[in-house]
Amino acid sequence: xAVSAVHVKRRRQVGKLAQQYSLRALVxxxxxxxxxxxxxxxxxxxxxxxxxxxxxxxxxxxFIPPHIVTTNYPLVFKTIPxxxxxxxxxxxxxxxIIGELLSTSVVAYSFARLRYPGxxxxxxxxxATMMIPFPVTMVPTFVLFNLIKWxxxxxxxxxxxxxxxxxxxxxxxxxxxxVNRELDDAAKxxxxxxxxxxFQILMPLSKPALTTVAIFSFTANWNDFLGPLIYLSSxxxxxxxxxxxxxxxxxxxxxxxxxxxxxxxxxxxxxxxFFLAQKYFVQGIVTTxxxx
Amino acid sequence: MAWARSxxxxxxxxxxxxxxxxxxxxxxxxxxxxxxxFGFVVFTxxxxxxxxxxxxxxxxxxxxxxWIGLANYRRMFDDALFYKSLSVTLRYTVSAVPLxxxxxxxxxxxxxxxxxxxxxxxxxxxxxxxxSGVAVAMVFAWxxxxxxxxxxxxxxxxxxxxxxxxxxRQWALWAFVLMxxxxxxxxxxxLLAGLQGVPVSLHEAAEIDGANGWRRFWRIxxxxxxxxxxxxxxxxxxxxxxxFTSAYxxxxxxxxxxxxxxxxxxxxxAFSWFEMGxxxxxxxxxxxxxxxxxxxxxxxxSSWVHYEGG
Numbered sequence: 001x002a003v004s005a006v007h008v009k010r011r012r013q014v015g016k017l018a019q020q021y022s023l024r025a026l027v028x029x030x031x032x033x034x035x036x037x038x039x040x041x042x043x044x045x046x047x048x049x050x051x052x053x054x055x056x057x058x059x060x061x062x063f064i065p066p067h068i069v070t071t072n073y074p075l076v077f078k079t080i081p082x083x084x085x086x087x088x089x090x091x092x093x094x095x096x097i098i099g100e101l102l103s104t105s106v107v108a109y110s111f112a113r114l115r116y117p118g119x120x121x122x123x124x125x126x127x128a129t130m131m132i133p134f135p136v137t138m139v140p141t142f143v144l145f146n147l148i149k150w151x152x153x154x155x156x157x158x159x160x161x162x163x164x165x166x167x168x169x170x171x172x173x174x175x176x177x178x179v180n181r182e183l184d185d186a187a188k189x190x191x192x193x194x195x196x197x198x199f200q201i202l203m204p205l206s207k208p209a210l211t212t213v214a215i216f217s218f219t220a221n222w223n224d225f226l227g228p229l230i231y232l233s234s235x236x237x238x239x240x241x242x243x244x245x246x247x248x249x250x251x252x253x254x255x256x257x258x259x260x261x262x263x264x265x266x267x268x269x270x271x272x273x274f275f276l277a278q279k280y281f282v283q284g285i286v287t288t289x290x291x292x
Numbered sequence: 293m294a295w296a297r298s299x300x301x302x303x304x305x306x307x308x309x310x311x312x313x314x315x316x317x318x319x320x321x322x323x324x325x326x327x328x329x330f331g332f333v334v335f336t337x338x339x340x341x342x343x344x345x346x347x348x349x350x351x352x353x354x355x356x357x358x359w360i361g362l363a364n365y366r367r368m369f370d371d372a373l374f375y376k377s378l379s380v381t382l383r384y385t386v387s388a389v390p391l392x393x394x395x396x397x398x399x400x401x402x403x404x405x406x407x408x409x410x411x412x413x414x415x416x417x418x419x420x421x422x423x424s425g426v427a428v429a430m431v432f433a434w435x436x437x438x439x440x441x442x443x444x445x446x447x448x449x450x451x452x453x454x455x456x457x458x459x460x461r462q463w464a465l466w467a468f469v470l471m472x473x474x475x476x477x478x479x480x481x482x483l484l485a486g487l488q489g490v491p492v493s494l495h496e497a498a499e500i501d502g503a504n505g506w507r508r509f510w511r512i513x514x515x516x517x518x519x520x521x522x523x524x525x526x527x528x529x530x531x532x533x534x535x536f537t538s539a540y541x542x543x544x545x546x547x548x549x550x551x552x553x554x555x556x557x558x559x560x561x562a563f564s565w566f567e568m569g570x571x572x573x574x575x576x577x578x579x580x581x582x583x584x585x586x587x588x589x590x591x592x593x594s595s596w597v598h599y600e601g602g
Contacts, residue, residue: 024405024407028407030402031407034402035416035417038416038417041420041428042420042423044431044442056434058440059440060445061445107325109324110320110321110324114317114324115318115321116318116321119321122325129336131582131583131586132336132579133534133575133578133582134534135534135555135579136343136579137335137339138562139568139572139575140338140339140340140346142563143342144338160335162327163330163331163332163334164328164331166328169328194320194324222424223425223426225424225425225536226536226559229540230563241424241426244427244430245430248430259434260430260431260434263427263430270423271423273422274418274422275415281422282418285478285485286481286485
């Protein structure tokens with residue numbers, strides 16, 4: 001009796017183990033092709049950027065170029081002022097990030113740490129503004145910037161970020177709330193002003209959250225197309241997003257191979273940043289997604 | 293330090309001093325809030341009011357706006373392109389959003405098995421989301437090419453001739469839906485975090501009660517992550533109504549306006565034809581539609597979204 005009971009139990013365990021292994025196999029069987037499909041456009045981009053001009057018009061398409069051609073990269077620099085566009089993108093993105101970090105910290109501090117009448121109502125308004133679609137404010141904002149002669153400068157792209165974008169305020173406020181108040185209370189007793197508490201205690205403690213904000217701001221602005229499309233009209237002021245689209249209108253440089261080379265060089269900073277700071281990306285998405 | 297906290301220092305001070313501290317905190321609060329408040333008034337509230345006013349005016353930038361009442365809104369009723377762009381956007385939303393969320397959930401569930409290499413795979417699935425709309429559109433325009441594109445080559449391997457994705461009215465929008473599936477990474481991460489937050493004890497209890505994996509997924513996992521699903525749905529709907537860049541680059545709204553997304557039509561009215569009044573009216577209609585969709589999904593959600601402890 002006893003022996004057979006053990007036997008049955010063992011058999012059941014073995015069955016369970018086998019089931020678990022087959023489940024794992026199934027998971028891989030589904031995940032790997034999906035991951036392959038996800039990588040495909042990306043690898044296609046890389047491989048096409050090393051093919052000779054005109055090879056796009058070839059069927060069947062070649063995944064691995066028979067001989068690697070590197071001339072597409074210099075061709076991009078010859079056709080459009082790639083470095084100039086890159087500088088413009090850096091000016092816009094850098095200007096946005098600095099302003100966003102500074103203004104957002106100050107506002108998030110006010111929401112997270114100070115008491116005053118109307119605060120909660122204002123915070124609800126802040127959350128509500130995240131739901132307002134860009135097109136609603138797009139036209140009048142353009143009219144406003146046109147009125148003060150800011151169109152075809154970088155100011156319309158940079159200045160709004162200096163006034164605490166709602167998404168970033170929300171993210172930072174959530175983080176500030178998790179930082180223990182004892183430190184600021186102690187500093188306050190010692191006569192520290194709110195500004196010093198923010199800049200010397202809270203911000204150094206909030207590096208992960210600030211990094212998250214900076215990273216999201218970087219990818220959003222580096223990649224932004226509609227904003228520059230509306231505000232920048234002279235070709236030499238284009239950001240990279242506009243510039244590589246502009247590349248398509250040229251003969252030679254507009255061929256698929258240099259296009260892919262340009263697209264790749266343009267995406268590279270975001271890809272590198274992503275690999276360097278993956279955990280902040282995930283953190284940021286999760287904070288806004290689950291606690292939002 | 294614990295003492296300082298529990299004593300809440302201000303109360304230990306004389307009454308007058310306490311009042312000034314309170315007032316100082318209040319003044320500081322408003323001062324530190326002011327960047328946002330200023331930005332809100334100048335870049336959100338002000339433009340919204342102006343936009344509402346423009347929507348009731350004829351305004352072509354060179355001359356000041358002239359009040360024309362409801363004429364802009366009435367004009368939409370006779371505007372074939374308005375209907376076209378609305379139907380393109382709605383059809384796109386109705387197909388791309390559910391498909392995208394189901395795919396994101398599917399991948400998230402698979403990754404949640406914590407198989408070896410799950411982190412690398414997660415990176416692969418999220419990577420497309422950090423690449424710009426412009427670069428993505430340029431690659432996909434090429435992948436969808438009906439004669440030389442990779443997609444039709446793969447379809448051809450199975451023996452079916454692939455369609456002219458971007459050149460045919462009946463296929464173009466589907467190309468955009470397919471392309472949108474490439475960008476599910478953000479939603480996938482949110483859902484995965486939701487899945488990882490489901491307490492193991494619930495699953496163990498159900499397992500003891502004899503519930504199999506499939507049943508546990510429907511009865512425990514899905515209800516537990518339903519708030520995340522709702523959030524992802526609402527954000528995807530809002531985003532999908534504002535699709536612009538890929539259509540602008542890949543098709544310019546063609547063929548025969550089959551991919552004339554709402555925002556593309558709005559953009560043209562505003563910045564190609566300088567019909568700022570009409571464009572503003574279009575923007576408010578878009579806003580109204582988005583609001584209705586959001587409220588509707590929240591209303592419907594109360595029947596299926598489960599909030600812990602509520």
